[in-house]
Amino acid sequence: MKCVLCDGTLKNQVTFRELLLGSEVKNHCCDKCHSQFQRINPLFENRCVYCQKLSQETICGDCQYWETNDMILEPHHVLYEYNEAMSEFMSHYKFQGNRALAKAFSYDIHEAFKELTYDIVVPIPLSKKRLSNRGFHQVEQLLEDACIPYVPILKKRKHTRKQSEKTKEERLKTIHPFYIEPSDYPTITQKRIVLVDDIYTTGSTILQAKRYLLSKHAKKVITFTLAR
Ligand SMILES: [Zn+2]
Ligand SMILES: [Zn+2]
Incomplete structure (x- = not known):
């Protein structure tokens, strides 16, 4: 077995369990x-109690902003700091589209999910255009390689017009970029969901998706990302 990042040989110790x-x-x-x-x-x-950002304050500026905008904040689950190595990883994985790299973190993700209590796993969706450019969904690929079953029911709305062409009022009305087909509502009703994305930046994407799922009667939404 080879390291997917440097092509070096991995110590291939087969355990008794295997x-x-x-x-x-x-x-x-x-x-x-x-x-x-x-x-x-x-x-x-010293990290923000909600998003785990390095912060001298208990609640970071981003999360204080979300709190005043009625977001329901709970501790975010994240494995890695978005450092230079992670930035390089993402550029090869996402932007150059090397899907084999997803296997670099399979064990870490698999183990982290063992610590969570949930019913279903829902990935943050990609737009159709991004998906066809990249050829794979980077969040679903991480989950598949980690042997975590998921339901890809969350969809991304098509932008009919560019955000910049809309008035401020129009932009606020279309603040939900996500939806679920009504036939899929029963899948999430009263369910504990792990909502998964690759990177957490300000939380805007994942928190909006969380708010949407709760509005459709999910019981609980845990947020999880590989990096932040
Ligand atoms: Zn290596
Ligand atoms: Zn925070």
């Missing part, structure tokens, strides 16, 4: 490459 149960989910990433990524550990750093 012999018995078949292959387990692994990071296809060598220790040297893996050590370039910075795992977020809120216990040892």
